[in-house]
Amino acid sequence: MTEIRRWQHRRAPGEPVSAETRDSYYGLPVIHGPHWRWSIVFYFVLGGLAGGSAVLAAAARLVGGHWARPIVRVGRYLAFLAVLPGPLLLIIDLGRPERFHHMLRVVKLRSPMSLGVWGLIGFTATAFLNALQQAAEDGWLGQRNPAAHFLRRLPARILAAASTLPAFFLAGYTGVLLGATAVPLWARNALRLGPLFLCSALSSAAAMLALLVGRGPGNARARHALERVEQVALLGELVLLEAVQRGSGPVVGRPLSNGLEGWAYAGTRLSAGVALGLHIVTKMLPRRLRPPLRLVASLVALGGAFLLRAAMIFGGRRSAEDPAATFAITRRPEDPARQAR
Amino acid sequence: MSRESTLVGRTRARPGAFGFLTDTTLCIGCKACEVACKQWNQLPMDDFGFTGMSYDNTGDLGATTWRHVAFIERVADREGRRPTRLQPFQSNWLMLSDVCKHCVNAGCMEACPTGAIIRTEFDTVVIQQDICNGCGYCVPACPFGVPALSPLDGKAHKCTLCYDRLKDGLEPACSKACPTDAIQFGPVHALMDRAKARVAELRAQGVEAQIYGDEALGGTGGIGGLNAFFILTAPPEVYNLPAAPELPQRRVLPAFLTTALAALALGLATLVTFWRSKEVRHD
Numbered sequence: 001m002t003e004i005r006r007w008q009h010r011r012a013p014g015e016p017v018s019a020e021t022r023d024s025y026y027g028l029p030v031i032h033g034p035h036w037r038w039s040i041v042f043y044f045v046l047g048g049l050a051g052g053s054a055v056l057a058a059a060a061r062l063v064g065g066h067w068a069r070p071i072v073r074v075g076r077y078l079a080f081l082a083v084l085p086g087p088l089l090l091i092i093d094l095g096r097p098e099r100f101h102h103m104l105r106v107v108k109l110r111s112p113m114s115l116g117v118w119g120l121i122g123f124t125a126t127a128f129l130n131a132l133q134q135a136a137e138d139g140w141l142g143q144r145n146p147a148a149h150f151l152r153r154l155p156a157r158i159l160a161a162a163s164t165l166p167a168f169f170l171a172g173y174t175g176v177l178l179g180a181t182a183v184p185l186w187a188r189n190a191l192r193l194g195p196l197f198l199c200s201a202l203s204s205a206a207a208m209l210a211l212l213v214g215r216g217p218g219n220a221r222a223r224h225a226l227e228r229v230e231q232v233a234l235l236g237e238l239v240l241l242e243a244v245q246r247g248s249g250p251v252v253g254r255p256l257s258n259g260l261e262g263w264a265y266a267g268t269r270l271s272a273g274v275a276l277g278l279h280i281v282t283k284m285l286p287r288r289l290r291p292p293l294r295l296v297a298s299l300v301a302l303g304g305a306f307l308l309r310a311a312m313i314f315g316g317r318r319s320a321e322d323p324a325a326t327f328a329i330t331r332r333p334e335d336p337a338r339q340a341r
Numbered sequence: 342m343s344r345e346s347t348l349v350g351r352t353r354a355r356p357g358a359f360g361f362l363t364d365t366t367l368c369i370g371c372k373a374c375e376v377a378c379k380q381w382n383q384l385p386m387d388d389f390g391f392t393g394m395s396y397d398n399t400g401d402l403g404a405t406t407w408r409h410v411a412f413i414e415r416v417a418d419r420e421g422r423r424p425t426r427l428q429p430f431q432s433n434w435l436m437l438s439d440v441c442k443h444c445v446n447a448g449c450m451e452a453c454p455t456g457a458i459i460r461t462e463f464d465t466v467v468i469q470q471d472i473c474n475g476c477g478y479c480v481p482a483c484p485f486g487v488p489a490l491s492p493l494d495g496k497a498h499k500c501t502l503c504y505d506r507l508k509d510g511l512e513p514a515c516s517k518a519c520p521t522d523a524i525q526f527g528p529v530h531a532l533m534d535r536a537k538a539r540v541a542e543l544r545a546q547g548v549e550a551q552i553y554g555d556e557a558l559g560g561t562g563g564i565g566g567l568n569a570f571f572i573l574t575a576p577p578e579v580y581n582l583p584a585a586p587e588l589p590q591r592r593v594l595p596a597f598l599t600t601a602l603a604a605l606a607l608g609l610a611t612l613v614t615f616w617r618s619k620e621v622r623h624d
């Protein structure tokens with residue numbers, strides 16, 4: 001019940017008071033950090049997975065031939081199933097969960113959280129339609145059922161195309177949401193977080209679909225295509241992870257380079273690198289060694305997507321507690337102490 | 342004249358706006374404002390603790406603390422020099438009664454996804470308690486660390502600039518209680534004129550005074566000024582105030598643009614990959 005006050009997590013207890021008051025108010029945080037914890041981490045991961053799956057399913061439906069049908073099938077189901085827990089995870093995070101519907105009072109274009117609520121609804125609707133049509137095509141709704149008949153006759157390409165915009169939105173808006181705060185780590189990386197989360201969404205979705213489409217020789221081409229997409233996304237992710245660390249600088253980037261969050265961030269980079277490396281190396285190995293290595297690569301990529309969200313959310317909370325980080329991004333340009341950032 | 346100096350004393354506050362001028366050179370650190378605020382707004386007691394720093398056992402603004410008096414003992418400045426002389430009128434203590442700034446463009450209000458945070462007819466920023474659902478987005482969206490979620494009711498709280506008292510034609514409880522008139526309530530533009538005159542007077546007496554909350558200092562980066570502003574005699578960082586904060590929502594459009602670009606690139610890469618995919622003979 002007790003509230004953690006800012007002075008209760010002052011940094012550097014051994015510092016003399018004169019040092020504390022020289023560049024900050026006794027080392028107290030300047031801003032209030034967010035309360036977001038694990039449910040938000042899981043929501044970010046699942047949202048990415050859902051959005052990425054929908055994108056892959058749509059692309060497979062639009063340009064893939066018969067070989068791509070497994071991607072369409074599994075991708076459409078996964079997109080819907082992965083987004084289902086999303087609203088629940090968000091609602092349990094609220095201070096007043098029974099008031100969740102107050103989010104539906106307004107649409108605010110400058111509030112990424114408001115846009116996100118509407119984007120989540122739009123995505124869930126398109127993902128539901130796509131999954132329903134897939135279920136009808138797969139015969140889950142019965143052959144003679146008129147509803148199933150109607151669903152099968154809906155234009156699948158248009159459904160696929162309609163799901164791409166909300167899918168990309170769902171996978172990327174979370175980065176914008178973090179960037180539009182006063183939290184130094186997020187504010188500094190506002191332009192990079194959206195693209196980073198998108199890359200991670202696509203790589204994790206491709207990895208998951210590659211795991212799910214099945215090992216059979218009939219699916220080899222689909223699996224192969226998915227692995228290629230995964231590699232492209234992993235490459236983008238690696239570049240952006242480096243850019244985020246460099247762009248943050250030594251002070252703002254502190255949570256990325258030490259502590260638990262630092263380990264998580266290092267783990268993210270490692271897993272992206274390892275997954276990419278494994279995919280490349282596998283091609284040169286004897287054939288019977290390939291399936292298990294690919295499996296490992298996909299699992300590692302999925303783990304990386306999780307670590308990334310955890311590192312970013314908990315790293316942001318830590319960066320909000322660091323007055324030096326806030327002052328590093330809010331000092332006036334002519335302030336000599338600004339050089340120290 | 343540099344761009345900086347044309348911004349000094351300028352605020353984008355709307356003509357009918359009301360706010361506070363908190364003149365730290367008059368503050369004696371009596372905490373009457375803190376007490377008056379707690380009393381009027383019926384805010385519960387904080388979790389008492391001994392901070393072990395100066396005379397400030399309040400620590401910060403929070404869900405149940407809407408005025409906070411900061412005490413800074415000037416032991417040494419940034420270069421490590423210890424003060425050997427007293428500034429005119431002042432001990433080597435700085436006192437500042439911190440409060441929600443009621444920003445001209447408020448980060449908390451723009452962030453709020455429920456529309457719980459509104460701008461009143463007095464141009465102040467108020468959280469409607471019957472709307473807030475405790476999503477907590479306003480908390481990190483405020484550049485000054487003002488709102489906080491209360492563990493008691495799960496909702497976000499902050500200074501209302503005594504909206505209920507203003508409605509009845511009364512001045513806010515804190516400024517009413519302040520024995521030295523360090524906290525002054527009134528129309529923002531009139532207060533700003535008064536602040537400029539006061540800063541000129543202080544400077545003439547050799548005090549390095551400055552306004553915090555105009556477009557040059559504190560109300561920067563799209564915030565457009567603070568309706569609750571301050572007169573400071575040390576760099577803002579000493580009082581735990583950011584010198585040049587930015588309205589966080591200024592980054593929304595650019596961030597969405599880079600995200601859209603990335604989406605375009607990744608989407609194209611996916612399409613091309615699937616398009617050019619070839620039959621694989623061996624897995």
Ligand code: SF4
Nearest residue numbers: 441442444448449483
């Ligand atoms: S100081 Fe913070 S809480 Fe107060 S109006 Fe400005 S952004 Fe909102």
Ligand code: SF4
Nearest residue numbers: 453473474476477479
């Ligand atoms: S916590 Fe309440 S006031 Fe703050 S952004 Fe969420 S709904 Fe709005």
